[in-house]
Structures are given as C-alpha cells and as structure tokens.
Amino acid sequence: MQRGIFPSVTVPRRRFLTGLGGGIAAGVLAPHLVQAQSVECGGSFTAPIKPLPNPRKLTIAWNETAVCVAAVPVAREKGFFARHNLDVDYVNFGGATDQLLEAISTGKADAAPGMVLRWLKPLQQGFDVKLVAGLHAGCMYLMVPEQSPIRTLADLKGKTVGVTDIGGPDRNFFSIRVKEAGLDPESDVSWRAFPADLLPLALQRGDVQAISDSDPLSLGQRKQFGLRDIDNNMSGEWAHTACCVIGLRGSLVRDEPDVARAVTRAILDAGAWLACNPDEAARIFQPYAPRVSASALADMIRMEGHHHQTLADPLRTEITRYAEALKDVGVFRPSFDTKRYAARVTQDLFA
Numbered sequence: 001m002q003r004g005i006f007p008s009v010t011v012p013r014r015r016f017l018t019g020l021g022g023g024i025a026a027g028v029l030a031p032h033l034v035q036a037q038s039v040e041c042g043g044s045f046t047a048p049i050k051p052l053p054n055p056r057k058l059t060i061a062w063n064e065t066a067v068c069v070a071a072v073p074v075a076r077e078k079g080f081f082a083r084h085n086l087d088v089d090y091v092n093f094g095g096a097t098d099q100l101l102e103a104i105s106t107g108k109a110d111a112a113p114g115m116v117l118r119w120l121k122p123l124q125q126g127f128d129v130k131l132v133a134g135l136h137a138g139c140m141y142l143m144v145p146e147q148s149p150i151r152t153l154a155d156l157k158g159k160t161v162g163v164t165d166i167g168g169p170d171r172n173f174f175s176i177r178v179k180e181a182g183l184d185p186e187s188d189v190s191w192r193a194f195p196a197d198l199l200p201l202a203l204q205r206g207d208v209q210a211i212s213d214s215d216p217l218s219l220g221q222r223k224q225f226g227l228r229d230i231d232n233n234m235s236g237e238w239a240h241t242a243c244c245v246i247g248l249r250g251s252l253v254r255d256e257p258d259v260a261r262a263v264t265r266a267i268l269d270a271g272a273w274l275a276c277n278p279d280e281a282a283r284i285f286q287p288y289a290p291r292v293s294a295s296a297l298a299d300m301i302r303m304e305g306h307h308h309q310t311l312a313d314p315l316r317t318e319i320t321r322y323a324e325a326l327k328d329v330g331v332f333r334p335s336f337d338t339k340r341y342a343a344r345v346t347q348d349l350f351a
Contacts, residue, residue, distance in 0.1 A: 047350065049261055052085040056259055061093040061100060061109035067216045067300050068139040068244055069113040070285040075270035077284045084262035101127040104249050111252075111263055115214075116245045116322060117169035121331055123345050128250035130347035132264050134242025134315050135271055137305025138233035140170045141218045142177075144210045145203065146226045153181035153231055160190040162199045162208035170212040173238075175329040177231055185329050200225045215300040216292045234305055241318050242310050253347050261349045268309055275306035312348040319346055 062072050072090065075081050081088045091109055093100050097118050103109050105128035113135055123129065142161070144150045150159065156178060163171045175185035183189060194202050199211040200221050210230065213221065221227055233243055246267055253260045274281040282297035289297060310318060316339075323338035332338070 049084075049258075049265055051083060052258060052262055055085050055087050056262075057087045057089070058110045058259070058263055059089045059091055059108070060263075061091045061103060061112040063094055064090070064092045064288045065094075065216070066214070067285055067289065067297055068115075068136065068214065068304055070281055070297075070301065071135060071267050071271035071274050071306075072113060073288065074274050074281050074284050075266050078270060078273060080266040080270045080273070081263075084266050086259075086262055086266060088263075098122045098125065098127075101125075101129050101247075104129050104247060107249060107251070109249070111246065111248045111267075113244050113246055113267070115169040116242060116319070117172040117326075119245065119247065120319070120322060120326060120345075121167070124332075124341070129247045129345075130250050130253050131245045131315065131319065131345050132248050132253070132260065132311070132347050132349050133246045133268055134308070134310035134318060135244045135246055135267065136275075137239055137241060137308035138235075138243050139304045140173055140212060140214045140233045140243065141222075141229050142170075142174050142210055142212045142231040143218065143222060143227040144230055146228050148209065150210060150230055153178055154183065155230075156181075156210060157183055157188045159209040160192055160207070162192055162194050162202045162211040164193060164196045164199070164213060166191060166193050169243075170214065172326065172329070172331060173233055174212055174231065176325040177238075179325075179329050200227075203227075215304070216289050216297065219296060219300050220292065234303065239305060240308065241321065242308065242315065243305065245315075248347070253349070257349065264349055271306055271309060274301065278302050311350060316342045316346050 060072060062069055076088055093103070093109075093112070097114070100112060100114070101119070101122055104112055116131075116134075119131070150156060161174065165171065171191055178185040178189055192202070192208055194208075196213055196217050199208075199213060202208045203211050203225070211221070211227075222229075233239065233241075246264055248260050248264070278298040278301040279294070281301055282294045285297055286292070286294045319342040320338045323332060323336065323341055326332045327334060327336055327338065
C-alpha cells in the first residue's frame, strides 16, 4: 500500500475479505490489498470535512445501467449525500462522451462518474472538467467460448475481437493489453463493433473470435453462452489502477471548492461502503437493472475493484500511465506530453 495520501487507512485483510463475502478466493484479493489504495469499509480515506452550512442542489450525470458506478445510487440511499447537506438529482446519460463532457463543462450537470479510457481522448479537446478521484479499479472482460483454442492474448493474432464501440474503453484497454503481449493491435488483431446484445451472436456465427464488454452484460453473457475470460482489468498491475473516475465541472472546483470536496467525499464514502456491503448495494442498484437478479449484481460487485480509490499524486500517476499506454497504441501522438496532460486534467481537492 502506498503511504502519504491515505495515512490513516489500513484495512485488516480478514476484515476486508469478510466484508466482501463469499465468491472470491482470498488468494485473488491478496495482491490488491498489498499494492492498491485500499479503503475503509465505513468511510473515506480523506480528513474529515464539515457539512455544507446550507443545502446545495447538484446534478450528477451517470449511466444507470452500469453496475460499476453503483456508488452513485448508494450515496443517496444510504445518506452519504445528505450528511454533507447535498440534495442530488440524477440524469441518465448514455450519449457520446464528448456530449457528456460538454454537459458537465457548461453546467447542465455538476459531476459524473465515467470510465477513464472513455474520457481521456475527448478531454484533450479542452473541456472544463476536472478528474478529482479514481472511484474503483477493474470492470472489463475479454471473453471467448469455453472450447475456444484461444487461451492467451498472444493467441489473438489474426483474430477479430467484437466490441460495442471502436473508440470505447474496452477497445482501448484490450488494445493496450494486446500491445503488452507483443502484438500490434492494429495489424495483428481486427476489431468490429456490434450492439452489446449482439456480441454473443457474432461470436456464435464466427464473425468474431472474442468479445469484450463490462457488467452487468458480461456476467450474463458468460453464463448464458458458456464463455470464459482470457483477460480482464482485474488482474496483474492494471488491477491496481482506477478504471472509473469522478469528474467535476471545472467552475464548481474553482468557485465552490467546499461543494466539490463534499460531493467527491460522499461518492467515495459510498464506494467504500459498497465494497464491503455488496449484497445490500446490489439491492439498491437492482431497480436500474431489473432483468438481473440482486444476487448476480452482488457477484459482479464482488469481482470488481471497489476497494481501490485514488486522489492527488496517485491519481495523476494513473492518468499518466494510461496516457502513455494510449500513446503506444496510437490514440495519442508520440510527442504527447502525458505528465503535463495529467496535471492539467486532474485536481487535488484535499491538499
């Protein structure tokens, strides 16, 4: 565990595993607890902050089908917003990322959680949005049929991978992983986009040999179509890197820093609580995914990296690492100054 930013946080291994409940072997989680920024089950890792003196209304834009950002409804249901005197409305946003970032920067929304690999390239355009925290680690999967001869990323040479968006976070992440495996993600692997519900059918027809997606769809696809993972961002070094981040309107950060701290702290507290209460968190989120059982949603939450949260220098380090990796796969130009970029798009609220 890194020290300095979270000086008061040491989660006992037994306590954390007990809080997560069954379904994951202790050996899988142990490396995360050693190297990741682990969080307390009952609260945040930042110094206490006072509630706002007056009620403050805020709007959070989010994708309500994404279980990985279940901390957003949990924060309201469990009173994390209320304890900071925040009155929060939600806007379900499933449009293009640049439209979301424009909505935040122009004040149509005050904050949003989002997948960092979906945001980094659009943020290069100069949207007035600041990344203030890493909310959690991995939630993406690369899957093949159980009987597929593809066992490793290197086996994808000459194969086609189905994704939901050619510019999406899973395409970006698994391009990075293919590069790390020694392949060229442009010439050695092909990528084809399909609607999420058609990905397994494309796999069955042989149009693609692997598919990638995130929960809640991935768990259902895995069970219904007999799929197995060949890779995900919940193993190896990427398991210790934020997958989803919290973005705030830049003018909110500059003009109302106390409000910015309050909403960030509330969401992070909710994420910390969620990591250790997956069953109740799943019941809170279940109305947003009515076709998925609460028990299945709880399994997804257990698999995802909700024990990992970052701020300040660790967050900037993670953003720099992602940007460097995106340079390697051609998303950013070779001369792109990733450290300067990370410093520009992030903000330390708790310094």
